[in-house]
Amino acid sequence: MPLSRKAASGDAAPLRAPRRMTVDERRRLLLERGEQLFAEHDYADLTMAKIARAAGVSKPLLYHYFPTKQAFFVATLQRGAEDLSARVQPEPGVPLGTAARRSLGAYFDWIDERPVAFRRLLTAAAAEPGVRDTLLGIRAATVAQIAEALGHPDVEQAPPALRAALNGWLLFVDGCVLVRLDLGAPTRDELVEQVLLTLGGAVAATGDERALSALAAAVAPESDAD
Structure with a gap:
């Protein structure tokens, strides 16, 4: 077949081989797909072979990046934790009450974006040491x-009673979130105020005056906190 005039004259654009992804790009795409898969399927139902097929890569390549399914799952959690940490980070110079409400609101928004994944995360946490x-x-x-x-x-220097109260409060918050996902209530803003008040009660029970003094601004009504 004769060459076209354009090709024969050398004006045709040269063919370029597709650019190969970097290690970081490939890893990021695998983690993004992994987050979707672990949200859609129970942890026990997924194998590395199934994950590789769904991600469009070979199983040896997947093992090159992640030696085990648990390592892959933990990596997706760490990626989600980094995203969550960035969202809930308090803004410098913002009053404590406002910062607390914004951070809690961002946390609940993050869960609302991935309710199934959040449930499965807590379930997997009970079964998988990693x-x-x-x-x-x-x-x-x-x-x-x-x-x-x-x-x-x-x-590490805080009173043990305060550390215990804060750890218990975080577990309480996760329990409230699970109930909210089941019932569709209370609203996001109502839950923010509820858990802030329970934090006040937990801290008050420790008798730590320094913490109570700092917390007073956080649990005050929003109009007073701004």
Whole structure:
């Protein structure tokens, strides 16, 4: 077949081979697909072979990035935790009450975007040690952040009663979220106020005056906190 005039004259655009993805790009795409898969399927129902097929990669390539299914799942959790941490990070210079409400609201919004994944995360945490360790690390970091806001910058030096109260409060919040997902109530803003008040009660029971003084602004009505 004769060449077209355009091709023969050398004006045709040269063919380019598709650019190969970098290691970081490939890993990011695998994690994005993994988040979807773990939200759609029970952890026990997924195998590395099924994940590889759904992600459009070979099983050896998937193993190259993640040695086990648990390692893959934990990596998706860490990615989600980084996203959540960025969302709930308090803004500098914002009053404590406003910052607390915004952080809690962002946390509930994050869960509302992935309710099935959140349920399965808690279920997997009870069965998989690696997942449980990841969640414990996230909770420990959250306790340290709250303790700092309540006047204890070094959580290790905070009173044990306060540390116990903050850890228990976080578990209470997750329980409230699960009930809200089942009932469709209370509203996001109502739940924010409810859990803030329960935080006040938990801290009051510890008798820690420094934390109580700092918390007073956070549990005040929004009009007073701004």
